[in-house]
Amino acid sequence: MMTDTMIDTGSNIASPEALAALRDQLAAAAEGRRRVLVCSTGCLAIGAREVEATFRSEVAAAGLIGEVDVVQTGCHGLCAMAPVAVIEPYDIVYGRNRVKYIPDVISQTVMNGDVIRRFCYGRDAEMAHVEDIPFYAHQTKRVLRNVGRVDPQKIDDAIQRGVYEAAGKALTTMAPDEIVEEVKTSALRGRGGGGFPAGLKWEICKQNPGKDRYLICNADEGDPGAFMDRALLEGDPHSVLEGMIISAYAIEATKGFIYVRAEYPIAVTHIRRAIEEAQERGLLGDNILGSGYSLDIEVREGAGAFVCGEETAMIASLEGERGMARPKPPYPAVRGYYGEPTIINNVETFANVPLIVDEGGATFAESGTEGSKGTKIFALAGQVNNTGLVEVPMGATIREIVFGVGGGMPRNREFKAVQMGGPSGGCVPAAHLDLPIDYDSLKEVGAIMGSGGMIVMDNTTCIVDIARYFIAFCAEESCGLCAPCRLGTVQLEEILNRITEGKGSLEDLDLLESLGEVVQQTSLCGLGQTAPNPVMSTLRHFRDEYLAHVVDKTCPAGVCTALLPVEATSGKEKSR
Amino acid sequence: MTAVDLGPARAVLESMAPVDHGHAIPLLQNIQDTYGYLPREVILDLSSETGIPASHLFGLATFYAQFYLEEHGRHTVRVCRGTACHVRGRKIIQDAIDEELGIGPGETTEDRRFSLETVACVGTCFLAPVVMIDHDYFGNFDPKRVGEIMGGYE
Numbered sequence: 238m239m240t241d242t243m244i245d246t247g248s249n250i251a252s253p254e255a256l257a258a259l260r261d262q263l264a265a266a267a268e269g270r271r272r273v274l275v276c277s278t279g280c281l282a283i284g285a286r287e288v289e290a291t292f293r294s295e296v297a298a299a300g301l302i303g304e305v306d307v308v309q310t311g312c313h314g315l316c317a318m319a320p321v322a323v324i325e326p327y328d329i330v331y332g333r334n335r336v337k338y339i340p341d342v343i344s345q346t347v348m349n350g351d352v353i354r355r356f357c358y359g360r361d362a363e364m365a366h367v368e369d370i371p372f373y374a375h376q377t378k379r380v381l382r383n384v385g386r387v388d389p390q391k392i393d394d395a396i397q398r399g400v401y402e403a404a405g406k407a408l409t410t411m412a413p414d415e416i417v418e419e420v421k422t423s424a425l426r427g428r429g430g431g432g433f434p435a436g437l438k439w440e441i442c443k444q445n446p447g448k449d450r451y452l453i454c455n456a457d458e459g460d461p462g463a464f465m466d467r468a469l470l471e472g473d474p475h476s477v478l479e480g481m482i483i484s485a486y487a488i489e490a491t492k493g494f495i496y497v498r499a500e501y502p503i504a505v506t507h508i509r510r511a512i513e514e515a516q517e518r519g520l521l522g523d524n525i526l527g528s529g530y531s532l533d534i535e536v537r538e539g540a541g542a543f544v545c546g547e548e549t550a551m552i553a554s555l556e557g558e559r560g561m562a563r564p565k566p567p568y569p570a571v572r573g574y575y576g577e578p579t580i581i582n583n584v585e586t587f588a589n590v591p592l593i594v595d596e597g598g599a600t601f602a603e604s605g606t607e608g609s610k611g612t613k614i615f616a617l618a619g620q621v622n623n624t625g626l627v628e629v630p631m632g633a634t635i636r637e638i639v640f641g642v643g644g645g646m647p648r649n650r651e652f653k654a655v656q657m658g659g660p661s662g663g664c665v666p667a668a669h670l671d672l673p674i675d676y677d678s679l680k681e682v683g684a685i686m687g688s689g690g691m692i693v694m695d696n697t698t699c700i701v702d703i704a705r706y707f708i709a710f711c712a713e714e715s716c717g718l719c720a721p722c723r724l725g726t727v728q729l730e731e732i733l734n735r736i737t738e739g740k741g742s743l744e745d746l747d748l749l750e751s752l753g754e755v756v757q758q759t760s761l762c763g764l765g766q767t768a769p770n771p772v773m774s775t776l777r778h779f780r781d782e783y784l785a786h787v788v789d790k791t792c793p794a795g796v797c798t799a800l801l802p803v804e805a806t807s808g809k810e811k812s813r
Numbered sequence: 814m815t816a817v818d819l820g821p822a823r824a825v826l827e828s829m830a831p832v833d834h835g836h837a838i839p840l841l842q843n844i845q846d847t848y849g850y851l852p853r854e855v856i857l858d859l860s861s862e863t864g865i866p867a868s869h870l871f872g873l874a875t876f877y878a879q880f881y882l883e884e885h886g887r888h889t890v891r892v893c894r895g896t897a898c899h900v901r902g903r904k905i906i907q908d909a910i911d912e913e914l915g916i917g918p919g920e921t922t923e924d925r926r927f928s929l930e931t932v933a934c935v936g937t938c939f940l941a942p943v944v945m946i947d948h949d950y951f952g953n954f955d956p957k958r959v960g961e962i963m964g965g966y967e
């Protein structure tokens with residue numbers, strides 16, 4: 238452990254008081270320390286391992302062990318500048334870190350607080366500190382407050398930041414139904430995309446008698462373009478566990494599952510490690526924090542089926558079946574895992590729960606919009622300068638996110654649309670840039686909040702090609718159980734293929750709309766019911782671009798190769 | 814065709830005991846981690862040991878994209894076909910990798926060094942386009958560096 242030898246780390250924490258005392262000790266020991274926080278999750282894709290190892294070896298070479306801590310953390314959000322490190326106590330953010338400059342960073346910045354311009358945001362020394370960088374200034378980090386500040390594989394880091402204290406409060410001072418009431422008051426809505434009020438779902442679950450009740454954390458973040466849950470699990474797994482403990486206690490469950498994508502190996506490792514550490518310390522397992530409440534949480538890895546993000550398919554998968562959806566009702570809250578009342582919430586939903594217990598549901602409900610409370614994490618990607626992980630209050634506008642936090646378009650290209658909600662969502666055009674984002678406003682313009690993926694598109698993106706891309710995705714991921722989804726998505730894909738190949742007609746556009754409606758209205762589960770959304774929303778907002786493909790036989794974005802002038806297609810691309 | 818050693822499969826079963834229907838997927842995952850794929854003989858043996866019908870195990874193995882019924886490469890290259898990668902040039906890197914390895918998605922090189930797959934999204938959209946080799950992520954993937962990166966995997 239990096240912590241002071243005087244502090245009793247590693248032993249069982251028997252009560253909320255013991256937890257608070259340990260937190261105070263850890264916080265006092267950490268006060269004002271020089272720390273280099275190297276993102277060791279997302280940034281691993283671009284050399285963070287070498288950067289972190291070099292910081293470590295150079296700190297040792299300079300004889301600074303004990304004076305400077307090098308910490309492996311989760312995501313700092315500014316992924317466009319990867320690999321990113323934050324230097325405490327100054328809160329200086331350095332991006333594009335290169336191994337050869339690390340001795341300079343240590344001697345000048347870590348030891349003296351002097352800024353080196355080349356690593357700063359925009360290579361501007363005025364934007365060295367967190368509070369001076371527009372990317373951070375436009376955000377409200379609540380759920381993400383610990384991500385990037387703690388070593389996710391060290392439970393003492395989490396404890397030092399106050400994690401598990403809300404669980405202590407809930408388990409020892411609140412009755413389960415009181416927590417359900419607080420969550421209802423907070424008006425927290427499911428962050429996985431559906432937006433169903435979490436407290437109401439829990440109440441329904443509790444009204445149904447069962448032999449056992451189960452709690453499932455949906456970490457099967459399958460929407461292309463989404464990485465919010467990945468960042469939470471990798472960067473602050475203990476807060477997710479804390480949220481699950483409180484929620485399980487509220488619905489009086491004795492067993493929890495985390496169903497996480499196998500495509501997220503770092504998240505799997507970190508959450509497994511977090512469970513181990515929490516068990517060792519008495520924060521999970523038998524008699525949590527001396528409260529008398531016991532809970533086991535088991536990690537299950539997905540096996541590569543997108544449909545398992547749908548709650549009934551996920552339950553089927555947990556029961557050892559193929560991931561095929563089941564008719565609703567009955568909803569899982571009534572009849573779920575092995576027929577027992579079961580609550581499935583998303584990672585980010587659980588991460589919000591400790592905040593509600595800590596400050597009370599009414600205070601939580603003060604932020605956000607009328608119908609959508611709190612904050613939302615978005616994964617910003619595509620044609621935008623500051624690709625990364627952002628958290629804003631509900632009600633922030635798309636313009637604020639893309640141009641404020643996101644820093645606008647690369648090379649000042651023209652904003653065309655932002656795709657929200659992945660394969661279940663839609664494209665929001667420039668005309669709606671000032672739309673305040675919440676669950677209801679997005680639905681009105683044909684998109685959805687979804688889980689939080691935002692892909693920014695400029696004029697080099699063909700809208701018809703994007704619609705074809707999403708429907709091809711859904712056709713491939715359809716579980717095959719119900720005909721409207723299994724057959725309808727393939728027909729939609731074939732029509733769109735025809736259009737992108739220059740063989741489409743005006744009738745095809747009507748066909749897309751009528752067939753899309755049938756698939757929406759008659760599919761068994763959410764996958765099929767929402768699969769036509771990307772097609773329908775683009776037909777609504779970008780009809781001109783479809784008309785260019787079917788009438789003029791041109792692709793304005795220059796993407797559909799069959800519609801380009803002959804000389805431009807020499808480097809012919811594959812169709813998929 | 815050489816006979817498959819059932820010893821490691823039995824060891825997996827023992828480590829997970831008791832194994833019932835509900836553990837069928839983690840069981841297959843552990844078997845695949847052990848053998849690199851799901852050999853037919855092993856599935857039949859698991860079925861008789863656990864009482865889970867072989868048809869059910871094959872049903873799972875063919876439904877979930879993660880499972881392989883045939884011998885797989887030592888390393889798995891996954892090209893992300895997520896939305897951000899799609900709009901930031903995935904096709905170009907797919908072509909470069911196909912050419913370097915001389916195979917297409919779903920295929921394995923003759924020397925069994927690499928198997929090539931596409932994946933819906935690896936959640937690294939901020940550094941699109943992205944390729945994963947085994948558990949390593951490669952962001953802002955430069956098609957010119959394909960040979961160099963692949964060279965790191967024997």
